[in-house]
Amino acid sequence: MEPLVSPLPIHGNSVQQRWLSCCSLRTLQTWIPILTWLPKYNLRWLQMDIIAGATVGLTTVPQALAYAEVAGLPVQYGLYSAFMGGFFYCVLGTSKDVTLGPTAIMSLLCSFFIEGDPVYAVLLTFLCGVIQASMALLKLGFLLDFISYPVIKGFTAAAAVTIGFGQVKNLLGLKNVPRQFFFQLYYTFQKIPEARLGDVVLGVSCMVLLIVLMKMKSTLPPLSEEHTATVRAAHKLVLSAATVRNALVVVGAAIMAFALEAPNRHYFTLTGKTSKGLPPFRPPPFSEITPNGTIISFTDMVLDIGGGLAIVPLMGVLESIAIAKAFGSQNNYRIDPNQELFAIGVTNIMGSFVSAYPVTGSFGRTAVNSQTGVCTPAGGVITGVIVLLSLAYLMPVFYYIPKASLAAVIICAVTPLFDYHHVIQLWRVKKLDLVPFMVTFLVSFWEIQYGIVGGLLVSGAMLLYNEARPKIKVTDHDFLLMELDSGLSYPAAEHLSHVIYNHALLVCPPRSVVLDCHHVSRIDFTVVNEVRDLIQQFRLQNVTLIFSGLKDCLLEVFKAADLELQHTDSVEAAGASLLGNTHHDRGPVG
Template identity: 30%
Template sequence: MSKQWMPGLSQLIPYQREHLSGDLTSGLIVAVMLIPQGLAYAMLAGVDPVIGLYSVTIPLLVYALFASSRHLAVGPVAMVSLLVFSGVSALAEPGSPQFVAYVLLLSLLVGLIQLVMGVMRLGFLVNFLSHAVISGFTSAAAIVIGLSQLKHLLGVPLATHEYTHQLILEAIGRWREIDPITLALGLGSIALLVVLKRVTPRLPAPIVVVLLAVVLIRFFNLDQYGVSIVGDVPRGIPGFSVPDLSMEAVQLLLPTAFTIALVGFMESIAVAKTIAAKEKYKVDPDQELRGLGLANIAGSFFSSMPVTGGFSRTAVNYQSGAKTVLASIVTAVLVIMTLLFLTPLFYYLPHAVLAAIIMVAVYGLIDVREALHLFKVKQSDGWILLITFFSTLLIGIEPGIMIGVAVSLLLFIWRSAYPHVAELGYLEQDRVFRNIRRYPQAKTFKNALLLRVDASLYFANMAFLENKLEHYSQERPELQWIVMDMSGVNDMDAVAVDALEAVMDNLKQRGIRFAFANMKGPVLDVVHRANWNNKVGKHLYYMSVAEAVEDLGLQYAP
């Protein structure tokens, strides 16, 4: 039971001592990276920066014990932080006690949803978030995140707007109020972060920038010249508290909780699987859901915002030599030590620098190449990406991803309702049957039609197939046989069986009979139960189209 529910223990008991050096090193490096990120993402979510540090203590320890990934670094991430702000700011004023209470309740709801999904083995549901939807949503959300930090970068108290264009217009209209020192500090931090990342990628650039900014503010007293700073950061670890479980608040937060649960899991499982493949071990999606769910549930009782696995810090954790979950435990312990002894160091930390850290972190999420790639490979996927992108950017975060999912599902339904149906002809040189549209030189038959259906047949697409068959029968009055190549049909439901049987009976009265080739076992089982072996006879069992053509004595058209 402990290995099934707590796979992290199997990495620690017994522990292999040769892993200790890598785990300690990576735990230290990720902690140094997480501290400024935690502060920044908490600010993005609209809560006190210290909550960002609380979010990488208890949740990280719980995840380490209950998850199957050895390398995933859990904590606040930009995407989830934006979803938190977007969902909760509509209910309460950001930063207010009520806002914080809603955030803690949101953590609990996200955790419960993920835990239930994991217990019920519903990890497959994340597959409904197609790659095109996620790419479009992520790119748009990155822009929204960047724009949300304009007020800190410019030093102008911009209002919270529902739509991004309203924020841009207000910022342009208030350009005279821009604080030059704040702007210079923010732009300088962005430039330094980019340069350090390119020149010394192993160096924890955010902590370097944070330390330099704190020294600069303290030495030149820039906080007295209009530069906004974090101020007092509470010392000590968070105490135990129970989120407010009012039914009204639960109902209001549920849509946001479901979105965060799915998007957060999608981000986590993607990076966890990538690292696991490189290290040749398996990640259990359902166990990951349970691990993330328990981490969020536990965190909600210790002042944590919703957490999930992050791309960048997981990559750093792996590259720094992490071998087991001990690295995550070391990270959590170091953050706890920071909370106990080092929080006064962050007093002079400027909000502009935290904004710079966020902007640089999300810049890489804008993926233009992927959009071009999808349009090149499959235009419909490219359009889904664009629809999701502009919906998220112009309408909002949650409506954007919902529209993207709805459009992708509608496209899937449309494709299944209008399956590909190919008329086959014979290529003498290759002795194979192929689609005559792709191979115009393929020979067709005088009194027969060879059709291949490339989809399972069910109630939603039978009307389309019926119309196809009717069209062919009217277009070719000489038709006597329709040979159905069933190699692309993996399943048939009862409606499809009855509908196709009705078509066969109708066309039989006009002198047209049916034969079937390449019918798979599961489909044969279905039609046997419908007594087709008596209705169709031996013409149901052809092993290939060539066998059917030969047995029926079909002749090529001149």
């Protein structure tokens, strides 16, 4: 007797095949990209990765200290955030160039939600990582596609202004200046008479030196075979000095501050005492006890962070993937956006165990990494080791770093983010895109998160308006030919009816219509219901509505709705049908 169901071995084989597919080398390489390039690793790659990693490390340390100041945290938290990315991105990342760590924009975003509290910063890191990794596992990276280019550029430009001006107080040695931009603007100018001469001179000098080194690097002519050994050595010296200019400036300023420091006389505002050694490895905090003994629960902390749980992880991923795509295109390789999302998520989750605040890809350090000739993500491991060595042995030295020098580093780092060329391009390409750009840019000075949300709402409204108002080209061929240029969905249903009524049914005499649907690939129930009413109105007026070029999938939808309509494969066939059996389709359009 034959069994009523398939034998178990067949089902078992199917499960076994799926299990083997999930555990195949190809699947493992997709989720753990290091398995792709590690077997091919060689000494030449190792040499280039060490050089690039060390160069980026010398750039990372001073920037990390400076960006912690932007986030409103003690400077050591910048270093706590700067090393995990190198280790985990090496295993999980798909770009050889990208370096993960603290950035100016992420630091600014975090500052609005953590209010200078390290406990909130670490919890935000953990939650960001969980959200990002979950999005990767659920394949939700497509949500980033809804953040338009004008919104990104508007936010970036506003962030550059906010961060840059926020460091003016440190450049002038001012104290007790609020963090909110407009109050900061007012009180900075009000307190200019209180500026400290030492901080001003040092800060301006550091900025001039950074700008000079930056210009030297950008104008340095390429080497050729005709150049002598001396010229080549000088070229490499200048290039190296320009590449690690941040480290040179900060170290030089710290040496000067140490040399001039006296017990009763302080020429510069110093970074001050910092925690020594490596951060403890421990789970992120899920509650906080305030100095007065009040316990803040996990729920209350999440509510306090609020919109930061959406904005911080999304903007972090967006920034990193944009950088990875840019350098992948430049260096002829492709990245996996979903895997990048997973790599950033895991990095933030693990970073929360070492007291890090949220990190993302850094454009400046990624550019240094690429230009130095990095071959694999292993360069990030070298960078991470340098940061760890700084934490282990150099923390007492950081006491003497003047805040004015860190302010100079930040201002020079964020200035290129404000690029007016993008505004000119938007004006030339599509002027309407300036609307979400300007909304994002201006509102961000009030609150960064409101600027992003405002820009997204304006961009979404523009997108929905285009969806609700598809272009309908109307021409007269002894009947009305109406050509649709896109799909039809429920926001467009009323607009379609309005156009057909005005041009065909509200004129005297009424006109027959051929609706060219060659470009239509989707409809919904609202559109079907509207078409049903239109067909009924055409029958009452004793004129004809013919659909031309309907795809099979659309015909199936109409058939499922029990809707009888006339349709032809081509406009010519529809016209021949109408001209063969109608006699009153004359008169002007509309």
